[in-house]
Amino acid sequence: MPSGVAPSAAFTWHSESGEPPPARLAPVDDRLKADTALKRVRRGEFLLYTGDFNNAKQLLSAIGRRLAHPATARSPLEAFRAERRARQLEHETLSRIVVALDADYKLGLSRAPEVAQACRQVWGEPVAATTVVPLKQLLGMLGAAEWRRKGLAVPGLTGQLHPHYGVYLPTRTDYVELLLAVPDVKGKRIFDVGTGTGVLSFLLLQRGAASASATDCDSRAVACARENAERLGLAKRFQVTEADLFPEGKADLVVCNPPWIPEPPKNRVDRAVFDEDSRFLLRFLEGLPAALAPGGEGLLILSDLAVLLGLRPSGWLEEQFTRCGLKVKWARSTPARHSKAQDKSDPLHAARSREVTTLYCLVPATST
Structure with missing residues (x-):
């Protein structure tokens, strides 16, 4: 210079x-x-x-x-x-x-x-x-x-996860632990929408799922998930493509941990947390019924922080389920345990201290 x-x-x-x-x-x-x-x-x-x-x-x-x-x-x-x-x-x-x-x-x-x-x-x-x-x-x-060099231990995952720059780092393990409670995953075909590091697919594959087809709109996440599948010995049952939403075909389980704050992202890294006007979430819910095989289930993991902050009204999510022809088969929740939920100096502590993350099992409203 x-x-x-x-x-x-x-x-x-x-x-x-x-x-x-x-x-x-x-x-x-x-x-x-x-x-x-x-x-x-x-x-x-x-x-x-x-x-x-x-x-x-x-x-x-x-x-x-x-x-x-x-x-x-x-x-x-x-x-x-x-x-x-x-x-x-x-x-x-x-x-x-x-x-x-x-x-x-x-x-x-x-x-x-x-x-x-x-x-x-x-x-x-x-x-x-x-x-x-x-x-x-x-x-x-x-x-x-x-x-990336050291790797990250994730509850329930055998082996280390090696995250890449710009890909959401799963240090908040609340949502990961919720997924471990999902019953009957053996032999099932998985879709993982917005895979990030691929951690949700890897947890389900290690629990006996037959295969996982993952997507992410960010090329860094695609490269990260593919590399981690190789490291964990899961590459033969894991496939990832750069795409906006669903892979082609139908799946027995469709899992998604979408961005949870309905605000515009300020940069590329922000897209893992911020979803302007809930566009990604709404398109996921609208397309979910068509992505499910007969008897299939959607697994949506979502924090209620947007409601606590006043960015969404209470009951909004349930209204979207109904509008999209979905019903909740079961749900499990856990309070936030990440560091910001405990930090009283955080300007958003009043909301974050009450944050709850829920795993919704969704099925078509017409199913019995």
């Missing part, structure tokens, strides 16, 4: 939010103070950090501490809206501190770790002499690469 101010044509740009490349980059180093950096990025500048890696991380943290925190809200919905605005502002602000990688994805900051493997896992081979990325995003990629 040449010294001075660099034009965007001189580098390849990566942003999870789909933001356009910055028109200009202003090189900065360890002499930059957090207050000055904050003023400059608020003016819209993109600051190319060229100093020490650890100092760059400390600068990010210092800027983050200077951002305004949401005021106490009068309702859970107001708290949610304020929290989302704050997180978006934080993302936009911190994403303007960027770093440059060379033609081999080497980060040229002093004391910088090796980042090439993490970059290749996400982006593939370099295509330009210089790649520019927000430092905050690169740190997330490094953390994900470590999860």
